[in-house]
Amino acid sequence: MNIRVWGLCAFVCLVLMGCRQTPRYERELERLDNALAHNEEWVMRKEHAIAQLRSKLANAVQDEERYWINKDLYREYLEFDADSAGYYVEQNIALAAQMGKPEDVELWRIERAMVLIQTGQLNEAEHVLKSIDRQALTERILPYYYARVMSLNHAYSIYIEDMGTEERSRYFAQALLYRDSVLLCMPPNDPQFLNIKAWDSFDAHDYGGIKQQLKERVDHSSLNTPEDAISAYNLAAMCREDGNREDYIYYLVRSAIAYVQSGCRNYASESIQDLSKVMLDKGDLNRAYTYINYCSSNLYSFKNRAYIVRIARLQEDIRKQYLAREQQHEVLINGSLTAISVLLVGLLGAFCYICRQVRKLRLRGGQLKEANAALQTSLVEKEQLHAGQRRLNEELQRANHEQTELNERLSRTNALLKQANVVKEEYIGYAFSICADYMSKLDEFRKTVSRKLKTGQLKDLDHFLTSDTMMQGELKGFYRTFDEVFLFLFPNFVDDLNKLLLPDKQVELKDEVHLNTDLRIVALMSLGFTDANKIAEFLHCSTQSVYNSRRLTYGRLAIPLKEFKERVTTLGRVAEGKE
Numbered sequence: 034m035n036i037r038v039w040g041l042c043a044f045v046c047l048v049l050m051g052c053r054q055t056p057r058y059e060r061e062l063e064r065l066d067n068a069l070a071h072n073e074e075w076v077m078r079k080e081h082a083i084a085q086l087r088s089k090l091a092n093a094v095q096d097e098e099r100y101w102i103n104k105d106l107y108r109e110y111l112e113f114d115a116d117s118a119g120y121y122v123e124q125n126i127a128l129a130a131q132m133g134k135p136e137d138v139e140l141w142r143i144e145r146a147m148v149l150i151q152t153g154q155l156n157e158a159e160h161v162l163k164s165i166d167r168q169a170l171t172e173r174i175l176p177y178y179y180a181r182v183m184s185l186n187h188a189y190s191i192y193i194e195d196m197g198t199e200e201r202s203r204y205f206a207q208a209l210l211y212r213d214s215v216l217l218c219m220p221p222n223d224p225q226f227l228n229i230k231a232w233d234s235f236d237a238h239d240y241g242g243i244k245q246q247l248k249e250r251v252d253h254s255s256l257n258t259p260e261d262a263i264s265a266y267n268l269a270a271m272c273r274e275d276g277n278r279e280d281y282i283y284y285l286v287r288s289a290i291a292y293v294q295s296g297c298r299n300y301a302s303e304s305i306q307d308l309s310k311v312m313l314d315k316g317d318l319n320r321a322y323t324y325i326n327y328c329s330s331n332l333y334s335f336k337n338r339a340y341i342v343r344i345a346r347l348q349e350d351i352r353k354q355y356l357a358r359e360q361q362h363e364v365l366i367n368g369s370l371t372a373i374s375v376l377l378v379g380l381l382g383a384f385c386y387i388c389r390q391v392r393k394l395r396l397r398g399g400q401l402k403e404a405n406a407a408l409q410t411s412l413v414e415k416e417q418l419h420a421g422q423r424r425l426n427e428e429l430q431r432a433n434h435e436q437t438e439l440n441e442r443l444s445r446t447n448a449l450l451k452q453a454n455v456v457k458e459e460y461i462g463y464a465f466s467i468c469a470d471y472m473s474k475l476d477e478f479r480k481t482v483s484r485k486l487k488t489g490q491l492k493d494l495d496h497f498l499t500s501d502t503m504m505q506g507e508l509k510g511f512y513r514t515f516d517e518v519f520l521f522l523f524p525n526f527v528d529d530l531n532k533l534l535l536p537d538k539q540v541e542l543k544d545e546v547h548l549n550t551d552l553r554i555v556a557l558m559s560l561g562f563t564d565a566n567k568i569a570e571f572l573h574c575s576t577q578s579v580y581n582s583r584r585l586t587y588g589r590l591a592i593p594l595k596e597f598k599e600r601v602t603t604l605g606r607v608a609e610g611k612e
Contacts, residue, residue, distance in 0.1 A: 065290050066323075072293060099128060142161065162178070187204075187205070247264050258291065285308050289308050308324055309321045
């Protein structure tokens with residue numbers, strides 16, 4: 034008992050240690066995989082929200098109302114469909130001019146540049162921004178102008194990263210310059226202010242205050258907007274700079290979840306592409322391939338040329354890794370085929386050896402038959418030579434008669450032995466089958482316990498281990514298998530038993546391949562189980578139930594109990610006089 038208790042304690046300790054060693058981002062990765070598997074649902078939600086706005090727009094009467102609905106549609110489309118976003122930009126430029134709002138006309142011209150930046154048309158976006166008179170912009174619009182110029186220079190630095198460090202650094206420096214201008218002009222309560230402030234903290238390498246603000250926003254976020262995704266991405270970058278790899282991956286995954294659940298098609302490569310690189314470094318090619326394909330599909334739909342170029346390189350790296358793994362698999366398969374071929378050759382040699390031994394046995398059987406024939410001829414000659422010895426001959430005849438009876442008994446015994454051999458072979462086959470089945474179930478049980486331990490489902494594991502539902506199901510399956518095997522081996526069992534019962538106490542099976550409890554007890558008795566305790570253990574019932582069942586069976590007998598106990602072991606076997 035003490036050994037079992039210590040063993041259980043050791044097992045629980047190992048489980049708790051395993052739970053501690055599981056990184057917390059594993060559950061977030063499963064959440065991301067689930068979100069990607071239901072990506073169509075997030076896209077449908079996005080399309081549903083757009084459809085509602087378009088329905089409101091169709092019913093709008095006044096220009097002011099159409100203006101604000103167009104603004105909402107632009108925000109929905111900006112990260113989803115750049116062409117449609119551009120359409121509503123042009124609509125609001127026209128409405129602003131029509132309503133006499135020159136300040137809003139300039140604001141939507143700035144947003145026209147933003148749409149061009151989103152699709153990678155950087156030269157066109159630069160031309161639009163240069164055509165805007167910065168000195169004439171009001172304080173309300175100026176932060177948006179600086180933000181778009183900052184985005185343009187940042188996009189240039191990404192798009193030309195293969196053209197040389199000096200050129201890329203120039204554009205990146207311009208982006209940093211305009212970032213400072215945005216921070217000076219943008220009110221702190223703006224949703225984008227915190228993310229731009231986070232970018233500024235990277236240069237100062239001082240993440241104290243801003244990191245805590247980002248953490249509070251991300252940890253309490255529903256992760257369904259592009260702003261949530263950018264905040265989580267910035268927080269992940271800070272964790273990476275601090276050397277905290279586990280938190281880096283954790284917030285990188287949460288950023289990816291926010292991108293997927295927001296239905297965005299642009300900028301998704303920022304976090305999901307980095308996450309794909311992480312998975313590639315960890316050797317998880319399946320996830321790396323899934324994530325980069327998601328980025329590629331979205332960006333091709335959005336037609337963002339700047340990010341498509343970056344993703345193509347990572348896709349090539351993943352493809353090379355896949356090819357290397359496939360080559361390893363091919364080597365393993367070839368080795369397995371070689372081993373199987375050697376095994377087949379060995380089996381063929383064993384088969385040939387067995388065939389040779391069978392031929393030798395047949396040859397010896399023929400020689401034995403010839404010897405028996407010669408012996409019979411010799412006996413006949415002796416009878417002819419000793420015809421006068423009548424009494425000796427009669428004694429010899431009686432001896433021959435007894436020998437004949439003995440041969441008949443021997444024939445019946447041989448028949449029973451043959452049947453016993455068949456039963457033994459069938460039993461062996463079923464035994465191995467049952468063992469293999471239970472080994473598979475045991476392995477599945479092990480995998481289920483391991484999976485629940487890895488995912489921290491300790492309550493489910495406790496319920497799974499303490500519930501007797503699985504045991505009852507296995508017992509039913511075991512009884513069903515026992516019934517099928519027994520009736521297959523002894524198909525005449527029920528008929529033979531009915532011959533020993535009273536006419537009005539005959540047994541009829543409701544199902545041709547299943548026995549009831551009373552018949553199982555008789556079946557076990559026919560197999561040599563005489564101890565009630567052994568039968569009760571086999572059937573998982575009480576010993577009193579076995580005694581009651583046997584007493585009920587004895588009361589239905591048409592023959593004496595002693596004779597029944599002698600004949601019960603022959604039920605379903607070969608009948609007398611037959612082979």
